[in-house]
Amino acid sequence: MRVLARGGGLALLWRTVLTAALVCAIGLLPWLSHTDPALTVLKARSAERDPTPETLNAIRDKLGLDDSPLALLGRWLGGLLHGDAGQSWVSGTDVRPAAAQALGVSLLLMAGALAVACATAAAVCARTLWLGSRRRLGDRRAGGTGAAVLAALPEFLVASVLASVIGVQLGWLPALGWYGPQWMVLPSLALGLPAGALLGRMLDDLLPSAFAEPWALAATARGLPPQSVARQALRRCVPGLLPNLGLFVVGLTGGSVAIEQIYDIPGLGRLTVRAALAQDLPVLQTGTLALILLAAATGILARLAARLVIGPALRDGALQSLHRPTPPARGIAPVLYGALLLAVIGFGLPRDPLSLDSSARLKSPSWVHPFGTDALGRDILARIAHGALNTLGTALAVTALALVTGILLGLLPRLSAPVVDTVNALPPVLAGLLVTGIAGSGPWTPALAVAVVAWSPLATHTAALLQQERATTHLAATRALGAGAWYLLWHVLLPAVLPPVTRHALLRLPGIALALAALGFLGLGAQPPSPEWGLLLAENQPYAERAPWAVLAPATVLALLGALAVTTASGVRLPRPKRNSRPAERPGPPAPQAPPDTKPPRADTTLTAASTSPSPTS
Template identity: 75%
Template structure:
């Protein structure tokens, strides 16, 4: 009871602090909210002193930010979230309407994600125990690429190819069931591929457990064993599923922008850009409440599925399967990526030729040209260094931070729920307001939100590993905490979380570029990969190669990261040597 009450208090403090920080955003960033609001209301109106004074008087800005915050919280207690500073309409109905749109989109996207995860794991489920013993690599190249593609990239390709060129489904608007298909696919396909890869990583350990072997020996149908294996692995995945659900609702800003969907993420982003504080505060609070409810339900379901074994320390471990067989695929993909970068470096990425605007691929320009006639191969080659180094550095920092906080679940769990509810763009605005602009701002903003899924994954795996039989026995024999951490917990948790971090590496690269739209990240004419995609998207219908070239490079980076992660394992000399001696019939020395 005390832990639950402390967790609720900690969540309330974090949520209140975040909402208050948003309410102080213009003053922290040293901007004039009256000028921003006036520009949002009428871009053609001159910001004369009289007009700005009129806006300040209407909104009560002269009373100060703390007074405005107090009034907003007082109205919230009465069920009134205030009125929009831009339109003057009541905030609560608009936010609830946007939340309903996002929840519907989330439900359809989760169905797509579940179907995608089932396809990714189909081979492992079909092979069953044989897959657990032969050490074959998980998944395939297609799932590796799909898992690594960010939603923004998938939405762009689907809108361009399926919506515009083929005309099979509507690409813009929100008017009925047919309008949900493309955005749901854009959100659900990458999320389902990531969840499928994470599940596929745990299934061999479940099939190697004694109950699965006994069931196979007794002739139990493979489908029943597969269903129980999935049920056995779900407790370690459900916390991440809750994070995905929140991300599909509030964090899908780019997809809602591309498909012109009036969802909660887009509403919050527009309010942040216009500094419409009542709408921004109400939207953020809605995302925080949704995050708390979603992750709470997923954690309760995980405890229910694990049953009393989690409490009694009677679970078998899921991390005893052997390393994946070595594969030459990462070397091949790495060679292709290196060849592309090497071919682009001798070319000039900034050379303009307006006579060669949007030229298709040719011997002179193998990847074509962009809207200013610049060679795309040159821009991709020169943008590789900044993109890869910065994304890799952020990924490593997020991995270390996620592991550290994952081992402190009482501290990190409420923090993960709060951080995951904040869209990266809003996080960037908060970081800029506190730390100021500069080259480090994009890295700080992405790092501030990208560690949360890794911490949740670490905490979920750690919770199960601490309840395993071998750890209970080792602890009973007098093993110290440092011994358990070094030889049992870290070898069980670190490989899976490292593979998860590599899955998210290309998404980090594109998240950095997406901040360029707000002037917080890479700016033109920088040849950053994600920025190339963003710059050329308006010309996707006339020149699809301008979008597909950087998209293909990002997909190649994702495939390389995921396939290289397939063999990520840590040596566990004590347990491995003990198992070998046990198979040879030699005595095993207790730890």
């Protein structure tokens, strides 16, 4: 008990230090970015007013900006201890009521988006559940590329299409404002569909291994209903995804800035980012602190829920491994998608992406312009092809860095868990502003900003899989044969973790590519007329009704990248280990002989303690 209490105390101290460091960095943001806070506040209050020295001095005197940044931060923290978060530098109103109202709106939107995400994930896994519960799955990985295409679509594009088609043209649902339950349907769909598709793909990746465990074979042989077997298979796989589900919850709350902007929703994400752009420090610090506390609470609840579902097996070390070493999958789908993507790039590279033609503005696709033209008469095919070189190259580099960082930090869950919760609480735009303030603006600023936050879901996934793999009977047997810690790490743990985490990283590749370009559009990296894919989507979005091809073309290519990523991820396997491989024996008494190869479970196999589900006879 003392050890557990000491570990919990250290984790709480680590979280407190990280939160204090982040709040201090935000408090120093105007001075880190070398901008005049008084000038920024004046522009936010009244853009037409001249920034005369007298006006700026009056703002400094009123807000106390002549004091040091640490003095300002100390005053804000002192008021926070008494329930006073200060007053907004821009509007002059109290911060706490506005932040509390925005948090309530974001939580309600998050609940709706989470319901949509769970329904979407269930639809993605439905075929695997049906086949697996009837023993028709085999070694085949179910689930097509439709989920990957949906997960690759940018949220603001889905929101724009839903708002223009369902809200404006058909008039079925309201598309602007926040006045009741009807107003939360479209934004919940826009947020929940891509997140649910990604979550469903991750769950679909674990289910075949769960259906191959002895308890599932015995349950099917004893005639348990397929629905019961499928339900227990879900229960077996959910603990490995609960931490990532917690990250989705926080991301849906703080990272829904684009959705809140499109639908005019007064949520916490939009409030925080607007305060960051206006350098309204009291609002920015209060909003960020609320997001951090929400992330910490969600992460703790997710870990407690995982222990509640699978805790006894974790404690007793009586799990079966969900890792099944199978030969690499072969298929024509990755080759087909890769060939299509290369064809688009190859046909577009000889064209000029910057050539303007005022007489060919918003032209529909033709032989001359296969993907049409944009509002300035530029060839969209050329811009997509030239933008692919920079966008895909940087996205691959950031994904590789995030994968390595996520795996390394996932091996140290006590150190990384508080960092993950803190980092995941930051909206990408706010992370970009902080990185810009510290490292300065430049072409690599978006890559650095995305890399700062992209590793967190991979570290969470790694830690969750390691926790279950360390509790397997296979690990205990290998250790009994004389295996040391390094042998277990390299030959048991990492082979079980690397394939699913690598597949997870590939599934996030399209989202990373979009996040990089979106930050560049906000002025934190490459500027127009750079042909990055995110810039193409953002520049052409106002013309979606007049020229839908201007948005559909880059969105289709991005979806093609998602399909390529998920089909390539499905082939990430480790080969079967050699039959004669044995761990190196440690010095000491001779270890017991390795048992012979076990035969497949018979029909009368009983459920052991490795199962997390109740016995079929209960």
